[in-house]
Amino acid sequence: MEQIIKKLKEDARNSWSGELGEQRAEELEKYLRNKLQEYSNALKMPQKEILEAWEKDRTYSAINYYQEANQPSFKADKVIVFETVDELYQAIGDKKFRCASCGGISTNPYECNSGEEISKGKICDWKVYGLFGDLGKGVYVYIKDKLRGETIFTPISWEKVNA
Incomplete structure (x- = not known):
């Protein structure tokens, strides 16, 4: 080291x-x-x-x-650690995620595909990995067996638990 x-x-x-x-x-x-x-x-x-x-x-x-x-720092509400990818998938459940920009529901944890119109003729296509990231509204998941972490839109199923 x-x-x-x-x-x-x-x-x-x-x-x-x-x-x-x-x-x-x-x-x-x-x-x-x-x-x-x-x-x-x-x-x-x-x-x-x-x-x-x-x-x-x-x-x-x-x-x-x-x-x-x-x-990112391991703040309890912003970083969640999983042993495996399968454990993460089980915790997410339905593949529905809250877009950090438009607030719509995306089926992609990284790129908004909600179909929400954010201005006349402009459909939201926010990317959590872009310049402004998750706008402080996403979650960082860390997978121990992969030794990797990444930011994703917050899963809808987790909103109900944390509401």
């Missing part, structure tokens, strides 16, 4: 010259250590395993990848 962090710091340091590069490296290390501790405690998994999974998924610069949008 230390070798991975060392390499990530070096990449961050080299992303900008001088003092700013060093500052970026230090901030990245601080962020990683805090997030790894948080995830390790929440998931009851070794930090090294978590970091290796993040690195496997990362397809762009560490400076841009390692931020709250990609590794």
Whole structure:
């Protein structure tokens, strides 16, 4: 794990010259250590395993990848952990999700297909993975056996439970 962090710091340091590069490296290390501790405690998994999974998924610069949008904090109402994908599917039940933008019901957890008209002639096609994400209205699900998490629209079945 230390070798991975060392390499990530070096990449961050080299992303900008001088003092700013060093500052970026230090901030990245601080962020990683805090997030790894948080995830390790929440998931009851070794930090090294978590970091290796993040690195496997990362397809762009560490400076841009390692931020709250990609590794959200484990707040009880916004992050739900499942052992398997099947367990997630069982918990969701009917494949109906509340669009974060129009409030309509989508059958896709990532892209609105509700058919709701949001302005004259414009049908909602909001994407939870877009620039503004879930607008704070979605949920982050983490699948332990896949070592991955992602934000989805809130399942309708969960609204009834939490209402």
